[in-house]
Amino acid sequence: MERRFNRTAEDLGNIVALEHVNVTVPDQQQATIFYIAGLGLTRDPFLMTGPTNMWVNVGRSQFHLPTSPAQVLRGHTGIVVPNREALLRRLERTRKRLEGTRFDFTEHEEFVEATCPWGNRIRCNAPDERFGRIARNRLRRIRRAERYGRRDRAVLSQRDGRQGRRVRRRCRQKRKG
Numbered sequence: 001m002e003r004r005f006n007r008t009a010e011d012l013g014n015i016v017a018l019e020h021v022n023v024t025v026p027d028q029q030q031a032t033i034f035y036i037a038g039l040g041l042t043r044d045p046f047l048m049t050g051p052t053n054m055w056v057n058v059g060r061s062q063f064h065l066p067t068s069p070a071q072v073l074r075g076h077t078g079i080v081v082p083n084r085e086a087l088l089r090r091l092e093r094t095r096k097r098l099e100g101t102r103f104d105f106t107e108h109e110e111f112v113e114a115t116c117p118w119g120n121r122i123r124c125n126a127p128d129e130r131f132g133r134i135a136r137n138r139l140r141r142i143r144r145a146e147r148y149g150r151r152d153r154a155v156l157s158q159r160d161g162r163q164g165r166r167v168r169r170r171c172r173q174k175r176k177g
Helices: 028-038 084-094 133-147 161-176
Strands: 020-022 053-058 061-066 076-080 104-107 111-115 121-125
Touching: 028 053, 028 061, 028 084, 084 104, 084 111
Parallel strands: 020 061, 076 121
Antiparallel strands: 053 061, 104 111, 111 121
């Protein structure tokens, strides 16, 4: 019996490395509101720091967002975010600032789909074993922090790694004592 490959099924095993997604955006301020304030990602502080291009860090990958007429991709881009509830709060807070654009977000059982101001869809997933080692390590840290009642502060933020280190130390001290 011949097995046929189902191309409609999500198959993460085919991805070797993504490194970056490059899409043009017409407004850097709206891009900052969506990608940084809404999704909770971080702007690369060393590369492309000018007003006409922004590199946004997503773990080891990036969004490259040069200024030009909006480029809308077919399909969606998937990312893993550390805290679904915090993501939903951030997206709700950005709604008013992005009124009059195509910005929206929808909560699904397995993910949150956020649409940028120009129509690109970002599928935001919580850490899960199916996303591999990097997401699994983050998931382990979150679960360990939950055991010690420190979930919100223990999720390492790319913006404030110092706080994450302090919380990890407190978790270890609590475990010993």
